[in-house]
Amino acid sequence: MSKAVLLINLGTPAEPTAAGLRAFYRHFFADRFVFDINPLGLWLLRNLIILPLRAPRTAKDYAGIWLDEGSPLQVYSERVREGVQAGFDGAGADVAVGIGMAYSRPFIAETMAEFEARGCDEIVVFPLYPQYARATTESAVQAVRAAAASWRLQPKLRFIDDFFAEPVFIGVWAEIIRANLAGVNIDHLVFSYHGLPEAQVRKADRNRCCDFGACCDRVGEANRYCYRAQCLATSRAIAQALGEEAGPWTSAFQSRFGPSEWIKPYLDEHLLELLAQGRKRIAVATPSFVTDCLETLHEIGREYREQFIDAGGEELILVANLNDSRGWIDAVYEMAAAKLG
Numbered sequence: 103m104s105k106a107v108l109l110i111n112l113g114t115p116a117e118p119t120a121a122g123l124r125a126f127y128r129h130f131f132a133d134r135f136v137f138d139i140n141p142l143g144l145w146l147l148r149n150l151i152i153l154p155l156r157a158p159r160t161a162k163d164y165a166g167i168w169l170d171e172g173s174p175l176q177v178y179s180e181r182v183r184e185g186v187q188a189g190f191d192g193a194g195a196d197v198a199v200g201i202g203m204a205y206s207r208p209f210i211a212e213t214m215a216e217f218e219a220r221g222c223d224e225i226v227v228f229p230l231y232p233q234y235a236r237a238t239t240e241s242a243v244q245a246v247r248a249a250a251a252s253w254r255l256q257p258k259l260r261f262i263d264d265f266f267a268e269p270v271f272i273g274v275w276a277e278i279i280r281a282n283l284a285g286v287n288i289d290h291l292v293f294s295y296h297g298l299p300e301a302q303v304r305k306a307d308r309n310r311c312c313d314f315g316a317c318c319d320r321v322g323e324a325n326r327y328c329y330r331a332q333c334l335a336t337s338r339a340i341a342q343a344l345g346e347e348a349g350p351w352t353s354a355f356q357s358r359f360g361p362s363e364w365i366k367p368y369l370d371e372h373l374l375e376l377l378a379q380g381r382k383r384i385a386v387a388t389p390s391f392v393t394d395c396l397e398t399l400h401e402i403g404r405e406y407r408e409q410f411i412d413a414g415g416e417e418l419i420l421v422a423n424l425n426d427s428r429g430w431i432d433a434v435y436e437m438a439a440a441k442l443g
Contacts, residue, residue: 106198106222107190107438108213109183110229110242111393113206114173118164123157129205135241138302160396167399176206178393178425179230185431186438197442198222204242214249217257224258225250226441228434230392232271233332234264235298236306260441266332267321267339270433275389276343277429282385282421283347289381290350292372293337295390296397297355297364303329314365330365336389352376356406357397369402373410373418384410387421392430394423 113129115122131137131148164173171177183201190197198220202210217225227246231238243261250257265271279291303312309324311317318331325331334353341348354372358364367375369386376384386406388398403420410418424430 104196104198104220104222105224105226105442106200106217106220107186107226107228107442108200108202108210108217108246109179109186109434110202110204110210110227110246111175111179112238113203114175114395115161115164116173116206118161118168118173120158120161123161123164124153126206127152127157133204133237133241135244136237138305163396163400166404167394167396173395174399174425175393175395181426182431182434185426185428186435189431189435190439193439195439199438202242202246204238204245210242210245211249214246218253222257223255224260224442226260226262226438228262228438228441230434231390232264232336232392233266233295233329233390234327235302235329237298237302239263240306262437262441263327264332265437266336268433268437270436272336272339272343274424274427274429274433275340275387278424278427279340279344279385279387279421280347283419286385286419288349288383288385288417288419290352290376290384291341291348292369292376292384292386293333293340293351293353294356294369294386294388294402295333295336295353297358297368298329299360300363300365303365333390340387340389350381356401370406370409373406373415374413377410377413377415382414382416383419384415384417385419385421388423392424394425398423 115126131152137144167174169177179201183199187199198217200213200216201208202213204210229239229242250259300314306327311324312328314330317325318328318334321331321335337353341351354367354369355365356369358368386402391398398420407418
């Protein structure tokens with residue numbers, strides 16, 4: 103019998119084409135943790151708007167960020183897996199490291215089946231989402247539990263629910279920001295996080311304490327799994343690790359979709375507010391992601407940057423994500439090894 107580490111991420115289209123996006127979206131829009139809406143409304147959204155209209159347009163955006171080896175998220179995830187596997191191999195540990203994607207191959211169930219065939223009896227389930235959210239972390243957890251339920255001998259599952267405040271995670275982000283901004287003159291640093299509908303945050307609010315205000319200024323027992331509070335805590339921790347190098351900084355949220363209220367402040371509006379204050383040279387770091395993807399490279403690095411420059415800004419610098427940096431690979435290995443015990 104042996105142990106395993108399952109690194110989980112959202113997934114990515116297999117190719118930057120309309121067909122590739124449609125295949126990806128079919129899985130994505132089937133996730134009830136993400137789209138907790140009327141089934142008929144979801145069917146209409148997926149089949150009348152997303153698949154015929156959004157998929158071809160988004161495919162062009164993906165083509166603009168595609169690497170020679172494939173999707174950035176897929177390429178960097180595999181490099182991290184290889185690095186973490188090398189860490190366990192070097193330590194003489196019988197641990198298999200695999201990738202499980204929520205909406206693309208290798209799917210979570212496929213990698214779990216490989217672990218079963220290998221005879222793994224203990225698995226560290228490591229969703230690579232720094233901050234806990236039902237739409238990401240909980241969805242991944244339930245997919246793993248569903249896959250494990252069919253095993254003849256049930257494995258011992260150890261879950262990493264979040265790592266928004268883990269010193270190794272905070273430390274590597276501080277290192278990445280320092281390296282990216284060395285010798286660069288900026289007026290302001292923004293920490294940008296993927297947004298969520300306020301309704302989803304409220305649904306996860308087990309103690310009914312969230313009002314999207316000062317309640318998020320600290321993480322305590324009552325709001326331990328509040329996504330917004332965890333994001334703001336990440337910003338504070340990274341800024342503290344940077345010390346005076348952080349300079350003035352704020353947090354914002356990106357990638358809202360649809361007419362509902364999402365957690366605020368919205369990044370696009372926040373950037374214009376900073377510009378109105380005379381902040382013309384801004385850097386944006388994205389610590390709700392661990393890998394550059396469409397939301398970082400295209401949305402911020404291209405769309406928001408163009409909006410900012412067109413409005414009178416001088417520069418908007420997208421800080422490279424953790425990707426396959428040595429520090430990040432070491433951090434993943436350390437957190438996984440600690441959970442295995």
